[in-house]
Structures are given as structure tokens and as C-alpha cells.
Amino acid sequence: MTAKEFLETVPPKVNPEENKDLNTALHFDLEDEQYTITVKEGVAELSEGLVGESEVTLKASPDNFVKIASGEMNPMTAMMFGKLKVSNPGAMMKYAKLLGFM
Structure with missing residues (x-):
């Protein structure tokens, strides 16, 4: 799986009925x-x-992002070792389960 393939699976997981008041944007800066x-x-x-x-x-290499998204790499460990940078960790925790990252 590539980073793009994983991210393409995210929008269908967001239930518009349950999240009708949600308005946000998340950037994924994966090098190139x-x-x-x-x-x-x-x-x-x-x-x-x-x-x-x-x-x-979120900033990471495409390979590390795929490992995090697939559950092969723990996101907290990735952050501690600088393999994942998150501009607003508190907000990301709010969206991680919604977007299928946890």
C-alpha cells in the first residue's frame, strides 16, 4: 500500500450524519x-x-507514514524518534480514530 492509497480510503470512513458539524483540514506532508x-x-x-x-x-516519509497507517509502527514511538511530526498533537488525537489511524 502507498500513502496515497491509504489516504484514499479515509474519506469514505467519515460518516456525514455523525459528523455533520465537523469542518477541518488536515495536511499530510510526505516529502515529495x-x-x-x-x-x-x-x-x-x-x-x-x-x-x-x-x-x-503531519510530516513523515511516505514509507514511515504507511508503516504508521498500517499499524506496523506506533505513532507515539514515531513521534519520539522524529519519524513523525505533528503540528497540533491534541487536535490529531481528536481525529485519529475518526480517520482510521487508531
Whole structure:
């Protein structure tokens, strides 16, 4: 699985009925690959590039991101060793389960 393939699975997991008041953007800065997941009124969409202002930005290599997303690498351990950088860890914790990262 690639980082893009994983991120493409995220928007369908967001239930618009349960998240109708959710409006946010998450940036994924994966070296040469950059993506944005935007959620507006509970509807999630993936875009290429860093679109708009984000509430959270995740930075990692594509390989490390895939390991984290697949559960092969613990996100907290990745952060401690500098393999994952999160601009707003508190907000990311709020979205991690919603987006399928936990």
C-alpha cells in the first residue's frame, strides 16, 4: 500500500450524519507527496497538495507514514524518534480514530 492509497480510503470512513458539524483540514506532508483531507459539514474529501489552512499537519516519509497507517509502527514511538511530526498533537488525537489511524 502507498500513502496515497491509504489516504484514499479515509474519506469514505467519515460518516456525514455523525459528523455533520465537523469542518477541518488536515495536511499530510510526505516529502515529495503532499495531500489534504478536508472535512466540510461531515463530508470528507482528499486533494493532492496542501490546500487551504490546516488544523493539523503531519510530516513523515511516505514509507514511515504507511508503516504508521498500517499499524506496523506506533505513532507515539514515531513521534519520539522524529519519524513523525505533528503540528497540533491534541487536535490529531481528536481525529485519529475518526480517520482510521487508531
